[in-house]
Amino acid sequence: MHVWKTARLGCVSCLAFTALAWNGPAASASAQAYPSHMIKFVVPFPPGGGTDTLARYAAQALEKELKQTVVVENKPGAGTVIGTAYVAHAPADGYTILVGAINTATNRYLYKKLSYDPDAIMPLGGLAYSPSIVVTSEKKRFHDVKGLVAYSKAHPGKLNFASYGIGSSPHLGTELLIQATGLDATHVPYQGGGPAQASVLAGQTDFLMSSILPVLSLIQSGRLVGLGVAADERLKSLPKVPTLKEQGIDLATGTWFGFFIRSDTPGPIVHKLDAALSAVMSRPAMRDFIEKEGAQPMAGGRKAFMEFVGKEDQRWKKVIQSGKISVE
Template identity: 30%
Template sequence: MKKSKIMVALGLVASMVFMTGCASSGGSTDKKEAKYPNKQISMIIQAAPGGLSDTVARTVASELQKTLGVPVVSTNKTGAAGAVAMSFLQGSNPDGYTIGYVPVELAMVKALGYANDVEPDGFTLLGRSNISPATVTVRADSPWKTIEEFIDYAKQNPSKIKVGNSGTGSIWHIAAATVESATNTKFNHVPFDGAAPAIAALMGSHIDAVTVSVSEVKSGVESGQLRVLSVVDENKSPFFPEVPTMKEKGYDIVVAAWGGFAAPKNLPKEVQDALIPAIEKAIQSESLKKIANERAFTVAYQNGEEFYKFAKSQFDFYMKQIPAMGIKK
């Protein structure tokens, strides 16, 4: 009888050990195979708070939270035309928990000498979000009423027209240099610490023109202080439909600020499968479209593959264009 009871007890213990082992093993497997995402995601932003890049990135981060069900926390890392933030992103763990906003400077910083390893091939590109072409903009009381008058004067008066940009080597410096090269003119390039100070200098009559984006001059045009002579694009701007493009005037040049989202290279496919559709949904959201209308930029979604081809073509262009123009940081 005692022997029978002992055998039963040992059987119960063995069963408990077996069940505990299975539960433990099952818990370990569940943890290992937990679906992405299951914790906070960091959004790295290359620009200071309040600007266009920051606004787009934070809006998308907010929408991602709704779709993915985890916090998406934005962090600004400024410096070196975005190279500081992009280098940080590039060196992060490719697990989908660190993503970032990448601007047009992704295609430029290597040619400018800010970062030797930052280029489209160094990232997993998730999707393009926005684009805003350059303009040639003057004061409303300027003697130049058309882009033809502006170009004619520049040809007759080399280096006399002072054109403000957002900093040496910036996209808007490139825009001015591109217009200069295409029209066979010579400007006096005046760098500022951003587009806003350049526009303020134009309004204060300290310079003669700026080559910044549609979104950055829209409020000045609406207030009657500025006049856009041309948009440096192949398509008319929906915000200034009456303004001719440079291509319409015979100059086949396009310069635009653009942005999108990226992760470190070698992002696992299962993470991409969850993240890329969520990015697309966030970019196509009514929230971002509303801000785009208010801030005068275009929501221009491209999926990861399309965005990579676009960014690579831009990179190839600027790797030739920037040295040819003699532009250095």
């Protein structure tokens, strides 16, 4: 079963998956003892990045909530495929949790063949949402996204944009912007955020549509200029940067981070983790930390996150198929 399909259909009764109905004596005994040893957060990105920072803070908070050690293990590579596959193949006992991102929803459409079954994992709870922002070098002549789009139409083939790689969030976000506005720009993929940001800073590429997390300090220092935020409201951290909607572009998007677990994890364990993560996400300290990192806390609870991921699944499926985007 495609666990996100039920969320897309809005079928509340469907949220009680067969896997979660596993409430026999053995499962109940297992849940009562859970967690009896260390829990592992698997981050499919390198250490030191935005996802890693959020995951480590969340791990400390969950550790206090469950009174059990929670460690973070980084397994980067292949557009999060390596780390996700590790969790998909791990025992379904609640001790291995993926701190995934938007790639968890999009990879099934980007890759013709994956080393894991996408349906082997399911959403467990939201962590943070980071709106996308279009940025350019301080040396460039553009002042907003509206002007960027107008220039591209008047000068076809002249603009290019950087991304963190084919199928990355910046690539897909820009493709969504292209489909919404008719923006004319050539994709220049890089191997990661550092090289992509460097290309924009050097003027080698014209713009980048990134989540706020990795570019906030560069904007605040004046090295990059924010042209427009893909959010409903201006960001507290960047109050002078207008939203796309203020520029006549009805588009809100971004990247997100959340917890995923094996789909066949016993229901009582899933419910215990759901309650614990919901408690963690409701703490003011947790929410304040996420906001200081330039992101927005997501609503706690498995049901809400499952519905959110279901909508994202359908949104990006359409973008990927319309743009004929493929990693392979």
